[in-house]
Amino acid sequence: MRKGYLGVDIGSISTKAVVVDAAGEVLARSYLWTEGNPVRAVKAVLAELEEQLDGEDVEVVAVGTTGSARELTGAVLGAQVVKNEITAHAVGTLSRHPDVQTIFEIGGQDSKIIIVRDGVPVDYAMNTLCAAGTGSFLSSQARRLGVPVEEFGERALRSKRPTKIAGRCTVFAESDLVHKAQIGHPLEDIIAGLCNAIVGNYLNNVGKGKEVLAPIVFQGGVSKNVGVVRAFREATGHDVYVDDDGHLMGALGVAIVARDDGEEAPFSFDVRDVAFETVGEECGGCPNECEVVLVLRERAFLDGWGNRCERGLTRVREHLGVAEGARAGGSVAGR
Amino acid sequence: MSVDLSRVSGARRVSFPHMGNYSIPVKTLAAELDCEIVEPPRMTRRTLELGARHSPEFVCIPFKYNLGNYIEALEAGANLLIQAGGGCRFGYYGEVQEAILRDLGYEFGMVRLVGGFSVREHYRDFKAVNPRLNVRRALQAYRVAIRQTRALDRVEDHVRRNVAFEAEEGAHDRVHAAFLAELDGTRDLRGIAALEERTLGELAAIPAERPRDLLRVGVVGELYVLMEPFSNHFVERELAKRGVEVHRFVTVSAMIDHAGRKKHAYLDRMIEHADPYLRYHIGADGTESVAMTHKLMREGFDGVLHLKPFGCMPEVNAMSALQRLSREHTFPVLFISYDAQTSETGLRTRLDAFCDMLRMSKDRRTGAGADDAPAALASQGGR
Structure with missing residues (x-):
């Protein structure tokens, strides 16, 4: 075995x-x-x-x-x-690409950059303020343009003259995109422009101040979009590698x-087959009003979090009348 | 004149904003006003909610906490508020907060200590409130407050560096809490010195398991979010939970040391430390952030956390210099901005990743787990 x-x-x-x-x-x-x-x-x-x-x-x-x-x-x-x-x-990417120096990652709601030197991560950044340029933004724009998000990349590749889209902010990008469509820009060019805007936004915010060296691996859901991959290649001047298992890293x-x-x-x-549920409420023990969440396994307490002090969990558990149960394996407790 | 007493009716009850545990020396000073002291309630989320609700959205976060403290103090019966001022937007806090609180309908007087750390100007302001005050008494109060501040900073510095390694959880906190309770009310120099010595002895006697390859991290940035743990979501403690020895250099003691006539020599020294990343002073604590980071890097620290209120101009200035330093020397610097919306989850994720990263680099340098970086992560309890 x-x-x-x-x-x-x-x-x-x-x-x-x-x-x-x-x-x-x-x-x-x-x-x-x-x-x-x-x-x-x-x-x-x-x-x-x-x-x-x-x-x-x-x-x-x-x-x-x-x-x-x-x-x-x-x-x-x-x-x-x-x-x-x-x-x-x-760790996942290094196991597949031990020589990687830069990891671009754009997921559904966050994006990050990880700088690796000699096989060890040495710096990273995550988007902090805004979800512009993440997967959920792309899919909502795809819906607006009536193009399935899976086809987005292929359509972008067909564009010869990508439209300039203001990618700084989700809301402004959207209104700019609508405006460009209304004045007659072809759909392909708008889609390619959106891919460029995402890359520009990423490199200027998440990647700001970081030294982007090849080999570069691009992963996360958005890496499946060939339009964005091409925009990254053009913007960085390096080859950008996308692993077939990039989403699994x-x-x-x-x-x-x-x-x-x-x-x-x-x-x-x-x-x-085990029944799990979560219940939660504000603790109310002090003006911090921590929002405590309890996880129940077969209606008994399994774990909980959100409390700032030790009293919080017990207080909420007793108030909701949840039976005390065995806590989950070691490392989960206490956060 | 920065003291307005015309709106105080009845017995005076003085209050002030919180910052860390400095309410203890502040109360020593406030006692010289010969009126009742109303210490604002302990900081909670309500403090921030009240402050944020009545503040301009884009003002820096210390303003919101201060305002929250004032509102909770006024609710508790205070009618005379103290505010200081400094070399950035902080310089206008007092005026704007006073206007906001008046619009909310509160009746109170405001003492604005505009002289920075000038004892002479503070005396003039205090004397305006309390005509019975004399120079000797005021100077003595200052001496005691400063001595309390030094004791506080020394004790807390020790806790920061050691709490991560205590064998029994909570041992440092117990000694620290007992120290605070006793310091509050000890107002003679000899008594404070004895308390400090005893406390440092008790702290040193706490059984600890210090690993040989421990991580050392310095915390730099804007002074309020550095010194008020509630405002930085207890980031020093979060680092300690991840097994890190934490160092901080911005304290009120340090500010006193570098104030007044010594200020310019100090700034010149900071510019020297910051070379080649800065050639000019960049305002408030920004120069110091760059200088200290550069110094810590050369002293072999594993990384630096840079904290600032969202939109803090001097620290935004410092960031580009810090990014260059970090890039050129592959020295990890984690940047954290705080405002009323800061997500606890996001902060934890970033700290976890930062500490993992420091651990992997360290093990690579020291040879431990060099051929298998992830193994090093597992050794620190899975997170």
Whole structure:
């Protein structure tokens, strides 16, 4: 029997999961929409992974979670490792591209840049103020233009003279785009202009002050858009590499961190059939009014967060009449 | 004249904004006004909500916290407010806050200490409020307040550097809390010195497990968000939770040391430290941020956190110099901006990633886990 390591990356838009073996080879992979329900999405990816592993003699012995719902899914899966997405992406990408120097990553709601030197991340930045230039902006503009977002990139490549779109701000970009369409710019040029605007915005904000050296790897959902890839190539003057598994790098990275963590416990896919729910309320113990969230497993307390002090969890749990239960595996507690 | 008492009716009850634990020395000074002191309630989210609701949206975050403190103090019965001023927008805080609070219908007097750290000018303002005050008494109050400040800063500096490694969780906090309770009310120089010595002894005796390859991080930036932990979301403590030895150099003690006649020599020294990244003073604490970062880099620190209120001009100036320094020396600097909307989750994600990054670089340099960087991450508890 082989040991497997499960990594789950639960983003705002999509949920990604992989099972890797001890050598880091991907044995099973899954990619689904989160649709605002991370627990359901995780159960769905588990079902897919289990199906792919059917017949193979693999036992999952460690679990890692990352992405914006990492705490919640970490509690649900009893994960050994709950890791921030920046580290997870760096580790995942480095396992595939050990010589990478710059990682561009544009996801559903955030974008980041990771600078790597000699195989170690040395600097990073995330978008702080605005979601302009992220995946959700692209898909809402695609909808406005009546073009399926999957075709966006191909259409952009057909443009000879990309329209200039003001990409500084989502709202202004949108009104500029509407204006350019109304005065007769061809659709292809507008789409290509949008791709350029996204790249300009990214390099001027997220990438500001960073030294962008090749080899460059571009990943995250938006890396599937060939129009944006071309715009990155033109803007940086370097080749920009897109991995077929680029969207899985976070999941892969956190699976590797879980593997190297050393802690092992048998994991069962049956967790799919367990009922999880979350409840929350403002604590009310002091004027901080912390918004406390409790995760329940079969109606008993599993984990919770949002509290600034220790009293918060107990107070909310007692007030909501939640039974005390066993907390999830080690690392999840206390945040 | 920066003291307006015409609107204070009845017994005077004086109050002031919070900043860290400096309310202790501030109360020592305020006692010289011979009136009741109303300490604003402990900072909570309500403080910020009140402050933000009544402040201009784009004003820097210390303004909003100060205003929140004033409103909560006025609610608690204060009628005489103290504000200071400084070399940036802070210089106008007092006037604008007074106007806002009057529009909200509060009746109060405002004492604006416009002289920076000039004892002479403070005395003039205090004397206007309390004619019974004399020079000797005022000077003595100053001495005590300064001594309290130094004790406070020394104790807190020790806690910052060591709390990450305590064997029993909460040991430093217990000693610290007992120290604060006793310092508040100890108003003789010898008593303060003895308390400081005893506390530092107790702190040094706390069992600790200091790893040999620990991470050392300096915290630089704008002084209010540096010194008020609530406003920076307890970032120093968050670093300590991730096993980091934290150093900070901006304290009220340091400000006193570099005030008055020594100011220009100090700034010149800072420009020298900041060379070649700065050639001119860039306002408020900006020069210092660059100078200290450069110094810490050369002293072998693992990284620097640069904190500022969103839109803080002097620190925005410092950022381009810091980015160049960081790039040229591959020295990690994490930039954090605070405003009323700062997301706790986003902050934690960034800190987690920053500490992971420092750990990986350090292990690479020291040879630990060099062929397998991710292994180093696992060793620090999975996050």
